[in-house]
Amino acid sequence: MLLSEVQVGQSGVLQRLDLNEEVSDHLAHLGFLPGAPFKVLRRAPAGDPTVYRIDDVEVGLRSETAQHIEIELDAAEAR
Amino acid sequence: MDCHSTSSAVLPELPIEQLPGGRRKLRTVALVGPPNSGKTTLFNRLTGMRQKTANYPGVTVDHHSGRMKGIGRPDLTLIDLPGIYSLATYSEDARVAVDVMTGRMPGVPPPDVVLLVLDAAHMNRQLMLAQTVFSLGLPTMVLLNMSDLLEQRGGKVDPLSLSAELGHPVALISGAKGKGLDLISSFLEQTTSSDEERLLPLRLPVLQSPATSRRWAQQVAQRTHYRSPEAPVWTRRLDSILLHRLWGPLIFLAVVIAVFQVVFSLGQPLSDLMGDLLTKLGALVTSALPDNWLRALLRDGIWNGVQSVLVFLPQILLLFLFIGVLEDSGYLARAALIADRGMRFFGLNGKAFIPLLSAYACAVPAIMATRTIENKRERIATILIAPFMTCSARLPVYTLIIAAFVPDERFLGHLLGLRALVMLSLYALGFCAALVTARLLNSKVMKAQPAPFVLELPQYRWPTLRGLALRLYDRGTLFMKKAGTIILACTFTVWVLSVLPVHHGQFSEITSSFIGHIGHWIEPVLHPLGFNWKIGIGLLSSIVAREVIVGTLGTLYGADPATHTANLQMALRHDMTAAGAIALVVFFAFAMQCTSTLAIVRRETNSWKLPLLQFCYMTGVAYVAALLTNQLLLRWL
Numbered sequence: 001m002l003l004s005e006v007q008v009g010q011s012g013v014l015q016r017l018d019l020n021e022e023v024s025d026h027l028a029h030l031g032f033l034p035g036a037p038f039k040v041l042r043r044a045p046a047g048d049p050t051v052y053r054i055d056d057v058e059v060g061l062r063s064e065t066a067q068h069i070e071i072e073l074d075a076a077e078a079r
Numbered sequence: 080m081d082c083h084s085t086s087s088a089v090l091p092e093l094p095i096e097q098l099p100g101g102r103r104k105l106r107t108v109a110l111v112g113p114p115n116s117g118k119t120t121l122f123n124r125l126t127g128m129r130q131k132t133a134n135y136p137g138v139t140v141d142h143h144s145g146r147m148k149g150i151g152r153p154d155l156t157l158i159d160l161p162g163i164y165s166l167a168t169y170s171e172d173a174r175v176a177v178d179v180m181t182g183r184m185p186g187v188p189p190p191d192v193v194l195l196v197l198d199a200a201h202m203n204r205q206l207m208l209a210q211t212v213f214s215l216g217l218p219t220m221v222l223l224n225m226s227d228l229l230e231q232r233g234g235k236v237d238p239l240s241l242s243a244e245l246g247h248p249v250a251l252i253s254g255a256k257g258k259g260l261d262l263i264s265s266f267l268e269q270t271t272s273s274d275e276e277r278l279l280p281l282r283l284p285v286l287q288s289p290a291t292s293r294r295w296a297q298q299v300a301q302r303t304h305y306r307s308p309e310a311p312v313w314t315r316r317l318d319s320i321l322l323h324r325l326w327g328p329l330i331f332l333a334v335v336i337a338v339f340q341v342v343f344s345l346g347q348p349l350s351d352l353m354g355d356l357l358t359k360l361g362a363l364v365t366s367a368l369p370d371n372w373l374r375a376l377l378r379d380g381i382w383n384g385v386q387s388v389l390v391f392l393p394q395i396l397l398l399f400l401f402i403g404v405l406e407d408s409g410y411l412a413r414a415a416l417i418a419d420r421g422m423r424f425f426g427l428n429g430k431a432f433i434p435l436l437s438a439y440a441c442a443v444p445a446i447m448a449t450r451t452i453e454n455k456r457e458r459i460a461t462i463l464i465a466p467f468m469t470c471s472a473r474l475p476v477y478t479l480i481i482a483a484f485v486p487d488e489r490f491l492g493h494l495l496g497l498r499a500l501v502m503l504s505l506y507a508l509g510f511c512a513a514l515v516t517a518r519l520l521n522s523k524v525m526k527a528q529p530a531p532f533v534l535e536l537p538q539y540r541w542p543t544l545r546g547l548a549l550r551l552y553d554r555g556t557l558f559m560k561k562a563g564t565i566i567l568a569c570t571f572t573v574w575v576l577s578v579l580p581v582h583h584g585q586f587s588e589i590t591s592s593f594i595g596h597i598g599h600w601i602e603p604v605l606h607p608l609g610f611n612w613k614i615g616i617g618l619l620s621s622i623v624a625r626e627v628i629v630g631t632l633g634t635l636y637g638a639d640p641a642t643h644t645a646n647l648q649m650a651l652r653h654d655m656t657a658a659g660a661i662a663l664v665v666f667f668a669f670a671m672q673c674t675s676t677l678a679i680v681r682r683e684t685n686s687w688k689l690p691l692l693q694f695c696y697m698t699g700v701a702y703v704a705a706l707l708t709n710q711l712l713l714r715w716l
Contacts, residue, residue: 023531028289029164031204045327046420051536055204056307060416060534
């Protein structure tokens with residue numbers, strides 16, 4: 001599943017970032033690393049970007065970036 | 080358990096202390112830290128108000144340095160490095176930081192000591208930077224900033240075990256409140272540098288993969304029993320309103336309108352008042368002087384220049400104040416989030432919104448506000464398009480021409496005036512030029528990998544008076560110095576050209592002066608636009624600042640016997656076609672007639688390339704647009 005497809009309120013764990021080195025390095029330092037748990041907090045009023053919480057940090061990403069990040073939903077939510 | 084009080088710190092014996100002989104006192108201290116770690120506030124604390132801002136050679140990154148007077152060590156120079164997440168040199172900021180810390184930045188002494196600032200609330204994440212900074216081999220102290228907030232929100236950090244774990248001294252501080260600064264002093268007191276060691280080439284940072292340093296940081300946090308603070312309840316609550324689907328955009332709109340209302344309704348009268356005061360003061364001083372060339376030089380050559388710089392200061396400072404409040408409170412990031420969708424239309428991201436909006440008042444604060452845009456390409460694009468927005472200096476020109484040439488007709492039962500419509504279309508014209516330019520930059524011309532929009536949402540905070548005052552002082556003096564000197568030089572040059580050559584010990588009238596000759600000389604170029612040589616002189620003089628043309632035309636037409644008594648509007652109507660007049664305002668909508676903006680672009684990009692390109696591009700567009708306007712209108716009207 002891709003990060004851009006996760007609904008507001010759902011949470012999961014990051015699996016893989018398919019972005020160029022510079023971007024993934026920047027994101028890594030904000031906590032976007034494989035294995036990191038995340039939660040989708042809210043979407044901007046226009047529907048995009050979306051605010052994600054990782055490690056107590058809130059980061060806004062456009063769906064064009066989030067769709068390059070593979071995730072796994074938490075077991076409770078996947079059901 | 081009081082082991083995490085703000086004043087506790089551990090200073091383990093530094094290996095450098097043991098070195099026999101060749102030791103000397105410290106000279107240079109580098110301040111390193113990630114963005115949003117409160118580094119700037121701490122820098123201001125440690126240096127007091129006195130600091131120097133300059134550019135590093137060849138890069139757009141700022142260089143802040145100052146004597147550490149804030150803690151009574153004026154013998155030490157503190158270098159503020161750009162905010163960076165890692166030392167991986169993808170970004171210009173990180174490259175500068177590595178170059179400075181390894182002593183390879185020309186003109187910057189290699190630092191003896193590093194102060195690493197981390198946000199205590201996000202220590203587990205920000206420690207990722209620590210590992211690579213330690214690998215440089217410099218004596219380093221870790222400062223956990225905003226530690227008071229950490230404790231308030233139920234977090235916990237143990238500086239003792241952290242220091243033991245890291246092998247470097249750790250201090251809990253608060254830059255905003257000035258707590259724990261004594262620990263920095265005693266660290267600097269105990270540390271000495273060895274000249275012998277300095278002779279060795281400085282070590283390059285050892286870079287780990289983000290995943291590895293992240294694991295390390297997490298382990299350190301765990302072993303030292305670090306507890307991150309609880310989620311910021313207020314920030315969440317505020318965000319659920321300020322980023323609400325309906326209320327969010329409405330509040331956003333209200334904030335934007337309020338800012339503009341205040342800048343124009345308070346800034347404009349203040350600017351007018353300033354102008355009046357300066358004119359009176361100038362008249363008072365010059366009337367006391369004998370009527371000779373010196374008086375003319377002082378009044379027309381220098382004082383007018385000072386005046387045209389100072390008149391815009393109230394508006395510029397007001398805008399800086401608002402941008403400061405928005406940025407320091409954390410709302411700026413939310414505004415960027417709300418505006419992002421719309422800004423994509425320009426090929427820009429949400430962070431460009433506030434700068435572009437500010438440009439409707441003045442391009443100078445707008446261009447300085449682009450500093451919040453981390454992505455260089457988008458920052459340059461924003462700088463390039465900002466001067467197209469209809470700034471307040473264009474309004475005197477628009478008002479003059481519209482009043483003189485556009486009949487006061489009303490449509491739709493007095494609701495819509497023709498004059499207002501023309502004014503509105505001039506605003507639209509500038510906006511369209513910005514849009515087209517942005518699209519152009521985004522397509523073929525500057526084809527680069529589109530950088531993704533990554534926006535960290537900081538917690539909401541009350542802006543501090545101290546922080547705002549420092550910002551106003553910093554930006555205000557920068558404007559006065561950079562724009563002031565260039566404007567002064569320009570007004571002086573224009574004045575000299577308008578009074579020379581000297582005939583029989585008398586200055587020339589403007590018509591027979593050098594600038595008059597140039598005006599006549601360029602008339603063939605301007606003729607197809609519908610401009611005569613007087614407009615040509617006006618355009619030349621308005622290179623200093625747009626509104627200067629009004630004064631110049633006043634002088635020119637006042638001096639002309641044929642239109643001596645007529646007021647300027649009448650004179651213009653007598654001397655220009657309506658097509659030429661409309662072409663003139665169209666020219667002003669596009670042209671870069673503003674030395675302040677050029678000076679600030681030069682300052683912010685640290686090169687003449689961009690301002691020159693911008694000047695040529697905007698003047699070129701203005702010329703073609705005015706030409707088309709005049710030629711088409713001549714056929715229609």
